[in-house]
Amino acid sequence: MVVKVMVPTPLRQFTGKQASIECTAATVGEALGHLTSTFGELRKHLFTDDGRLRSFVNVYLNDEDIRFLQKENTQTKDGDTISIVPSIAGGSCRERN
Amino acid sequence: MHTAKNPLWTATATAKGAIGKSLLDCIGNTPLLRLERVGPNYPNVEFYGKAEWLNPGGSVKDRPALEMIREAERSGALKPGQTILDATSGNTGIAYAMIAAALGYRVKLCLPTSASEERKKILAAFGAELVFTPGDEGSDGAILRAREIIAAEPGKFFYPDQYGNDSNWRAHYKTTAKEIWEQTAGRITHFVAGLGTSGTFVGTSRRLKELNPAIRCISLQPDAAFHGLEGWKHMATAIVPAIYDATLADANLTVSTERAYRLVKQAAREEGLLLSPSAAAALDGCFQVAASLPPDERAVIVTVFPDSGTKYLSERFWGEV
Numbered sequence: 001m002v003v004k005v006m007v008p009t010p011l012r013q014f015t016g017k018q019a020s021i022e023c024t025a026a027t028v029g030e031a032l033g034h035l036t037s038t039f040g041e042l043r044k045h046l047f048t049d050d051g052r053l054r055s056f057v058n059v060y061l062n063d064e065d066i067r068f069l070q071k072e073n074t075q076t077k078d079g080d081t082i083s084i085v086p087s088i089a090g091g092s093c094r095e096r097n
Numbered sequence: 098m099h100t101a102k103n104p105l106w107t108a109t110a111t112a113k114g115a116i117g118k119s120l121l122d123c124i125g126n127t128p129l130l131r132l133e134r135v136g137p138n139y140p141n142v143e144f145y146g147k148a149e150w151l152n153p154g155g156s157v158k159d160r161p162a163l164e165m166i167r168e169a170e171r172s173g174a175l176k177p178g179q180t181i182l183d184a185t186s187g188n189t190g191i192a193y194a195m196i197a198a199a200l201g202y203r204v205k206l207c208l209p210t211s212a213s214e215e216r217k218k219i220l221a222a223f224g225a226e227l228v229f230t231p232g233d234e235g236s237d238g239a240i241l242r243a244r245e246i247i248a249a250e251p252g253k254f255f256y257p258d259q260y261g262n263d264s265n266w267r268a269h270y271k272t273t274a275k276e277i278w279e280q281t282a283g284r285i286t287h288f289v290a291g292l293g294t295s296g297t298f299v300g301t302s303r304r305l306k307e308l309n310p311a312i313r314c315i316s317l318q319p320d321a322a323f324h325g326l327e328g329w330k331h332m333a334t335a336i337v338p339a340i341y342d343a344t345l346a347d348a349n350l351t352v353s354t355e356r357a358y359r360l361v362k363q364a365a366r367e368e369g370l371l372l373s374p375s376a377a378a379a380l381d382g383c384f385q386v387a388a389s390l391p392p393d394e395r396a397v398i399v400t401v402f403p404d405s406g407t408k409y410l411s412e413r414f415w416g417e418v
Contacts, residue, residue: 009237010322010334045323055414056325056354063210067413085211087412088187088327 001026001076005035006083014041028061029072031082046084056087120199124159125272127151129280129399132380135360135368142387142396145281146380147273150373150405154195155188157273157403161296162192164268165257166200175255180205182247182254184239186212186220187328188404189259194223205246205254207239215408259294261339269300277301277399278308285309289382289400291317291352291375293328295341297401302345316346317382325354325412326375328403350385352378358414361406373409376402 006020015021021038025031032053036043046057053059059066060083066074076082128151132144149157169175181197183190186208197204204225208217220227228246230238247254259265277285288305290298295316302314319326322334332341357378364370364377372380379400386398 008323010324010331013322013334045321052417054325054354055358055412055417058211060211065211083211085209086323087213087325 001078001080003031003076003078003080003082005031006081007035008084008086010086011042011045011084014045015039025076027072027076028059028066028074028082031076032059032072032084058085058087059083060085120153121163121196123153124163125152126276129277130370130402132364132368132370135364135370136380136384137387139387139390139396141392141394142390142398144380144383144387145397145399146376146383146402147277147400149401149403150407154192155404155408156192157297157401158188158192159196160268160272161259161262161265161294162189162196162257164271165259165262165264166193166196166202168264168267169255169257175202177201179255180226180253182206182243182256183259184208184243186216190225191216191219191223193257194220194225197225198223207242207246209239213408213411215411219408259296263340265294265296266300266303266340269297270304271300273297273401274301274304274308278305281397281399283309284397285312285399286396287313287315287383287386287398289315289317289379289386289398291326291329291379291382291403292332292341293330294338295330297403299340299342299345301401303342306345313347313386314345315348315350315382315386317350317352317379319378320351320353326352326357326378327373327409328375329378348386350382352381352385354378356381358412361409361414365406371406372402373404373406374412374414376404376406379403 002022002024004020004022007015012019021035023031023034025034048054061069061074062081128148129145130148152159180203181193182205183193184207190206194204206220206225207228207230210229228242230242247256288302292298298316305312319329319331322331357374360377360381361372361374364372383398383400390396
């Protein structure tokens with residue numbers, strides 16, 4: 001399945017300013033694995049040392065939080081969009097791109 | 098039936114002092130809590146935090162929101178019939194929504210669909226009109242939508258812009274600093290606060306240093322651009338707020354999101370204090386300051402707890418080690 005992974009603004013410093021990547025992945029976990037193997041610096045920002053998503057990192061498949069689906073084992077379809085959103089609500093000051 | 102002549106009624110009214118105060122008059126004058134059990138034991142150091150969740154809107158943001166709205170009314174930037182518009186689902190949005198409801202203004206807030214359900218419900222309860230923007234665009238998408246809405250109908254909206262509005266830091270200059278000074282009877286030696294809009298740190302530090310130039314002011318930031326500390330900014334990678342004044346800080350320290358999460362749980366269980374992650378991060382900053390002092394130095398370290406943990410109970414860290 002070809003999916004698009006959106007990179008949140010504060011992490012684009014580790015993707016050469018790229019806002020998204022496209023990759024082939026059957027699950028959300030595979031897509032995140034693809035992202036962190038392409039951009040190694042991202043791994044420690046997204047995952048703990050033992051490989052779990054950090055507590056404040058929320059991942060959405062299209063508009064659904066994967067916590068309420070099958071978490072990282074959630075299956076993807078062609079054209080799906082995966083978003084990584086830190087669990088903070090505020091912020092009216094734009095981050096630097 | 099109670100009458101003014103009933104001595105019991107009179108005594109109660111006098112003792113509470115707050116009877117008859119309006120909601121907005123209850124903003125500020127929060128308790129300064131002494132931390133007695135949680136954290137390392139330094140015999141010469143006292144730790145205090147302002148319990149800002151006891152503001153009527155549940156957070157420190159009641160102070161700047163009220164000051165920005167009142168100043169805009171005085172200056173004519175906010176006129177009767179106008180709508181207050183911003184892009185936030187955070188505590189500032191909640192403060193605008195509450196204050197606007199109490200003053201009879203409408204509020205329109207742009208926020209990403211990914212904002213938490215409890216926040217959407219609080220904002221809706223106060224009658225705020227919510228404009229949802231795609232979750233994958235984050236807060237940027239919400240800001241862009243807010244700008245489009247203002248551009249389409251200029252004159253209809255008041256945009257407080259807490260990042261560039263001097264009334265933000267002035268609220269803390271006039272109230273927070275004064276309260277801390279009085280509540281510690283001038284004994285404060287260190288002021289510690291997290292940086293977001295920087296209003297709390299800038300306003301409070303500026304006034305405290307006027308009252309006693311020896312007070313050390315320490316600003317805190319998340320340890321990385323990508324973090325989970327609500328309201329905090331990583332200044333090296335974010336757009337620096339126009340009201341920020343880096344020269345006020347005697348030192349800058351960093352706190353990781355995971356350290357803050359651990360301290361949230363610890364403070365709840367050991368002190369009976371349900372702090373938000375950013376409040377716990379502020380407390381962690383106080384402990385870092387204490388650790389850096391010579392062992393025999395006496396210190397009164399004060400911080401601001403922006404809000405309590407009640408809006409963060411659905412966060413995953415509660416269920417994780």
